[in-house]
Amino acid sequence: MADLMTGTVDGEPASPVAAVRAVLPSLTPAAQSIARIIxxxxGLVVRSTITEFSVVSGTSEAxxxxxxxxxxxxxxxQMRFALAAAVAKEPERLVPGDLGPDDPLTDVIAKVARAESEAxxxxxAQxxxxxxxxxxxxxVGARRVDVYGVAASGLVAADMSQKLLRIGLSIHPFSDAHLALTSAALLRSGDVVVxxxxxxxxxxxxxxxxxxxDAGALVxxxxxxxxxxxxxxADHTLVSAGRETAFRPGALASRISQLLIVDCLFVGLAQRTYDRADAAIRATREATDRYRNRS
Known part of the structure; x- marks a missing residue:
């Protein structure tokens, strides 16, 4: 299944811990128990032979x-060596970073900052x-662009819409399933959905x-x-990363990484449509500046 992983180096995941976390929900129960230990x-995997890890995990070597x-x-x-390289590069990943109910705010700031920088x-990397x-x-070549997202992902969808509006690209964000379905049913080849x-x-x-x-749009x-x-x-999948903790459920933990992908898309689109984007940014900045000065 290595072809399903993104961001590989010499056939192995570029960020092994993130790769394990990404596919965790799709694993069998036995594989999930092993992945959670990882x-x-x-560091336990790095220090253990397969026989030793079999004893610790309570699973067979096969x-x-x-x-x-x-x-x-x-x-x-290969997994052991990849994790060893990751640990050598970022030894702080061996230190538990989950937030606890009694953590002082100084630790809260440090742990949240670390989790978001890792995400x-x-x-x-992926x-x-x-x-x-x-x-x-x-x-760039689409007739129409829709973006779908609900809850925390809905905030990211709205952010994408606002960013692209600043460079003259109109996309339609939907956080309501009924409205999203209404729009989706009217799409066709040449349209794009994010x-x-x-x-x-x-x-x-x-x-x-x-x-x-089904309507022919690229997803x-x-x-x-x-x-x-x-x-x-989807025709194309862009993989985000975020570590879930007790105080940061998956949707919240992933939001910062989703925003990174949106920002990369925004810059790529601005580069590809530079003349139009530059003119749009200047026009929108002047309009908002005039409004603030009058106020």
Whole structure:
């Protein structure tokens, strides 16, 4: 399943911890239990032979090998070496960073900042520039662009709409499933849909995206899970990363990484349409400046 992983280096995930976290929901129960141990303590894998890890995890060596392959590695040894390299590069990942109810605010600030910086770094490592370029090309040439997202992802959809408006690109954000379905049913070939969902399984986003795909539109998914139902519908999948904790559920943890992808799309689109974008930015800035000066 290595072909399902994004951002690979020599066939292995560029950010192994992020790669494990991304595909966790799609794994079998046995594989999920192994993956959670990897996420909780990647150093344990680094320090353990497969026999030792089998004892610690309570699973067979064959199950561990199958899980490593399902996670995008050639086997346990390859996974162990990749995690060792990641730990050597970022040893602080070995330190638990979950927020506790009694944490002082100084720790809250440090842990939240660390989690968000890790989410940004992991997303950047997984973001395929060629695929990003294909999405930019599709949006530039589209007759109509819709963006679907609900709850925290709905805020990202609105942010994308506002950003692109500043460079003269009009897209239509929908956070209501009924309205999204109404628009999706009227799309056709040459239109583009950007569907945003942390899990990739949100029905309010997934069903309109399927409807748009059936109507002939090109679908772009922004999701944490490259093996999700939404990724299966999409023509292009841009993978975000975010670590879920007790005080930061998945949708909130992934928002910062989704915004990074939107910002990269925005800059790519501004570059591709530079003359129009530059004129639009100047015109909108002048309009808002005049309004503030009058006020």
């Amino acid at each position: 996420l909780d303590d990647p 199950t561990i090998v199958r899980t490593a392959r399902a996670l995008g590695f050639g086997g346990y040894s 940004l770094a992991d997303t950047a 973001l395929d520039p060629d695929r990003l370029g294909e999405v930019v090309t599709a949006i 569907a945003i969902s942390c899990s990739g399984e949100t029905p309010d986003v997934l069903v309109p995206a399927r409807t748009a795909a 772009v998914a922004i999701t944490n899970n490259p093996r999700s139902s939404l990724a299966g519908v």
